[in-house]
């Protein structure tokens with residue numbers, strides 16, 4: 236929906252070069268890159284600082300993304316504290332299949348919880364680089380996006396008074412439920428969508444990890460996953476019907492299903508613990524093409540959602556943010572527009588590649604429980620190929636790590 240210029244009774248307009256909407260990994264990374272170049276920007280966030288620094292979500296970060304953060308001076312804590320993972324384990328038909336993707340590719344994953352990364356990025360932006368960030372803002376609205384002087388307005392959380400930020404560019408980094416994407420008039424961009432028709436119960440357990448690597452349980456009852464988050468906390472997933480109520484999943488039911496779906500000969504028992512998060516995530520994807528409308532540049536989940544099947548969303552958010560931060564810097568500092576012109580295309584190459592891998596992985600995770608014997612058969616063939624063909628295993632490992640050189 237387009238919005239007219241802010242009303243003249245909104246108070247005096249502030250001027251900024253860039254307004255960043257949303258303080259997730261994408262917005263904070265863009266903000267940090269701009270601050271490092273001395274570019275005048277402001278980050279607007281609807282939640283409080285404490286809320287975004289503790290919101291649990293992703294944990295798996297790809298090597299190239301860590302490299303990108305390090306190049307921009309944003310990875311010191313991560314490099315000191317993250318765990319390195321280079322193996323995962325599939326469990327199916329009561330057996331364990333170890334997959335050593337580090338050996339196949341020479342690359343690994345970093346495991347670093349998203350709230351820690353967000354905490355590092357806020358501290359660097361606001362406390363070290365002196366960036367302007369406004370928390371708890373209400374009713375954020377984008378205006379005049381097709382002019383060279385767009386604006387973003389919001390209501391002050393304390394006074395209710397409207398503030399207007401007139402700028403040159405708006406970075407729409409407000410995630411899947413933000414307002415940036417909806418500010419684009421219908422028909423001006425193409426939005427591709429896919430619904431997997433399944434959901435995952437996302438769980439955080441106050442329990443030490445039960446394995447030294449990520450576990451994928453492929454079971455007739457449905458998929459189950461295990462991912463270390465820290466020595467004390469483990470993320471688990473259980474496939475469930477879309478729209479299921481987390482209250483249908485009692486502590487006992489959760490642990491019974493996890494034992495069943497992740498059970499295998501010689502597997503050590505799971506460490507049980509209190510469930511501190513229990514949410515149902517319906518598995519769906521979308522991609523906005525192009526990721527640009529006038530002076531609005533979408534980045535991260537605002538521009539594309541990848542169901543957490545392949546742990547790719549935060550990685551894509553960082554990829555966009557590096558490209559956008561660098562492109563805006565090149566425009567402002569050197570008058571070079573090539574980065575902004577090529578932004579959407581460069582982002583979408585990786586986005587579509589990751590969407591395709593996510594789709595492939597969904598076939599593996601959910602095929603045997605689909606109730607369709609044909610699909611169950613082809614799923615098992617796909618799994619067997621991973622453990623019998625080094626070429627197939629290497630191709631899978633490259634996609635799992637996002638290390639293919641094609642980007």
Ligand code: RFL
Pocket residue numbers: 256257258259260261262279280281282287291292293294295296349375408409410411412413414415437516534535536537543545546547548549550551552
């Ligand atoms: P975010 O992190 O959602 O940040 C958007 C920010 O914008 C704020 N906001 C607004 N601010 C101003 N005005 C408005 N109108 C606003 N509306 C919203 C929000 O409060 C928020 O602070 O988006 P960003 O930066 O694009 O980052 C995307 C990632 O957060 C997301 O893709 C990942 O969490 C996805 N994901 C994973 N990705 C990985 O790469 N590896 C993983 O291991 C992984 N695991 C996961 C995941 C997502 C999960 N959930 C909950 C969907 C595990 C889970 C369970």
